[in-house]
Amino acid sequence: MNFAMTPEETKTAPRSPAENAGTSAPQPQTKPAATPAASTAVPALSVKNLSVFFGKHQVLKSVSLNVEARAVTAIIGPSGCGKSTFLRSLNRMHELVSTSRVEGDIRLFGEDIYSRGVEPVIVRRRVGMVFQKSNPFPTMSIGENVVVGLRLNGVRNRALLAEQMEKSLRMAALWDEVKDRLNAPAISLSGGQQQRLCIARALAVQPEVLLMDEPASALDPLATSKIEDLIRELRKDYTIVIVTHNMQQAARASDYTAFFYMGELVEFGPTAQIFTSPKQKRTEDYVTGRFG
Amino acid sequence: MNVTSGNHKFRKAKSLAMNGLCIACAVLVILPLGMILFYLVQKGASSLNRAFFTGIPKPAGMPGGGMGNAILGTLELVALASCIGVPIGILGGVYLSEYGGERMNTWIRFWADVLNGVPSIVWGMVAYTLVVLPMKHFSAWAGALALAFIMIPLVLRTTEEVLVLVPRSYREAALALGLPQWKAIVRIILPTAMRGIITGVLLAMGRIAGETAPLLFTAFGNTNWSHHLGEPIAALPLQIFSYATAPADDWNRQAWAGALVLVAMTFCLSLSVRLFSAGRFQKNT
Numbered sequence: 082m083n084f085a086m087t088p089e090e091t092k093t094a095p096r097s098p099a100e101n102a103g104t105s106a107p108q109p110q111t112k113p114a115a116t117p118a119a120s121t122a123v124p125a126l127s128v129k130n131l132s133v134f135f136g137k138h139q140v141l142k143s144v145s146l147n148v149e150a151r152a153v154t155a156i157i158g159p160s161g162c163g164k165s166t167f168l169r170s171l172n173r174m175h176e177l178v179s180t181s182r183v184e185g186d187i188r189l190f191g192e193d194i195y196s197r198g199v200e201p202v203i204v205r206r207r208v209g210m211v212f213q214k215s216n217p218f219p220t221m222s223i224g225e226n227v228v229v230g231l232r233l234n235g236v237r238n239r240a241l242l243a244e245q246m247e248k249s250l251r252m253a254a255l256w257d258e259v260k261d262r263l264n265a266p267a268i269s270l271s272g273g274q275q276q277r278l279c280i281a282r283a284l285a286v287q288p289e290v291l292l293m294d295e296p297a298s299a300l301d302p303l304a305t306s307k308i309e310d311l312i313r314e315l316r317k318d319y320t321i322v323i324v325t326h327n328m329q330q331a332a333r334a335s336d337y338t339a340f341f342y343m344g345e346l347v348e349f350g351p352t353a354q355i356f357t358s359p360k361q362k363r364t365e366d367y368v369t370g371r372f373g
Numbered sequence: 374m375n376v377t378s379g380n381h382k383f384r385k386a387k388s389l390a391m392n393g394l395c396i397a398c399a400v401l402v403i404l405p406l407g408m409i410l411f412y413l414v415q416k417g418a419s420s421l422n423r424a425f426f427t428g429i430p431k432p433a434g435m436p437g438g439g440m441g442n443a444i445l446g447t448l449e450l451v452a453l454a455s456c457i458g459v460p461i462g463i464l465g466g467v468y469l470s471e472y473g474g475e476r477m478n479t480w481i482r483f484w485a486d487v488l489n490g491v492p493s494i495v496w497g498m499v500a501y502t503l504v505v506l507p508m509k510h511f512s513a514w515a516g517a518l519a520l521a522f523i524m525i526p527l528v529l530r531t532t533e534e535v536l537v538l539v540p541r542s543y544r545e546a547a548l549a550l551g552l553p554q555w556k557a558i559v560r561i562i563l564p565t566a567m568r569g570i571i572t573g574v575l576l577a578m579g580r581i582a583g584e585t586a587p588l589l590f591t592a593f594g595n596t597n598w599s600h601h602l603g604e605p606i607a608a609l610p611l612q613i614f615s616y617a618t619a620p621a622d623d624w625n626r627q628a629w630a631g632a633l634v635l636v637a638m639t640f641c642l643s644l645s646v647r648l649f650s651a652g653r654f655q656k657n658t
Binding site: 172202216218234279 | 543544545548550
């Protein structure tokens, strides 16, 4: 895949100061299940004792794990195990449900995203999200969809918008397919293209972390493999957390895997270890297809 | 075994009878509309001339004259009422769909539906009390306010209904880009629902354009051009009412022509509803 972006370019992109504040971040936890084996770098996301409730129902039970920066972390587990809730708590999207409540601590490069005075809007600008069902805005063209986040956040400079549009579409591996019809309606694209458009849209606002909630579950195998290639490429510049039902996908595309079961984090470690020599019986049963 | 035998013929007859019944009912629905249109054109078209659209009513007994002031008056009243009613209705609908809590919403919906059922003459009385009494004379403002009261619950409910149809995933996508909620609503959710909202607004305008009762003691009517909105203003329905009941053949004929124009105006509104239902990127469904 040809990418116009070099690591230097990403560094010049406007980022929040928190990235440099990483020195004050807590070191990886000592809990065996919570720490990726060989990780000593500052985690992009550090989750400690996270519990999420919807009304009286507890969906997540004291989950702790560290998400390594510039790596792909996959969340697997059977339906209803709290994968999506976990993902949504990372950019405070669960707050759209008015009965939700969160306990515990989530730090984004050392900064508490739940502390008083931190607006969810700011968190979401730094932690982007791609959803299960592709959802390009139907009233906008392909190009407008890509830069809508920048435009509505106050960027007026046309040259900058055009540059960011191309860069994001290239990163999402969609540029060559749409460069001649940027003004066509976004909903004229195929399902797989629409999903890559949504990825480009999320990348255009230059988030530090990208959350993906089963991004390929509604796509055919060919489109799925394109998305997986893309995830592997994006890992060079972004921290990615991906929820997936597809175990092969987790094995193929991720560096670390977390197995959730009934709201608990059962096991977390390098993907190869989770799939070949899991420490927990339940993990082994799940990844070998004995249940779930 | 012969599956086509037995009561096959009877079934076919039943099917035919039901089909015929449906067609008959459909015709029954369309027939009155056709008859009204035919009658209006037959009685009214002959009085449609340039003077009808540009002139004002002549004194009793004198031939000629027109309803130019009433046509303009109706346009003014509808425009003015929309200026008051549409923003309130749309913002209320946005509140219901995007912000309101369940209990609050149940009450607002209930009240909007009650308001929708209030007889239009009651709104005339409300506007009379609120505007005509303090100002001590009839005015276009009072008429527009009465019409706006009728519009608000209509626009509010249709706005809410079309906003609820916008998939949740668009709201999530907008918020996940780090947009504040108000911006997501104004720049993404409302444009997505825009053609539905415009349809609702146009239908509400068509509804109030033909209202007579609430104007009787608010806009009051005027046999002259009105030069500002503090004065009584002519309106087509009022003019039709007074001419249709007047003992003069010429006036009766003009009333028919006025009715024809009024129907044509609402027809144009419905037609533009059709046009608006083909949005920029959306297929006409």
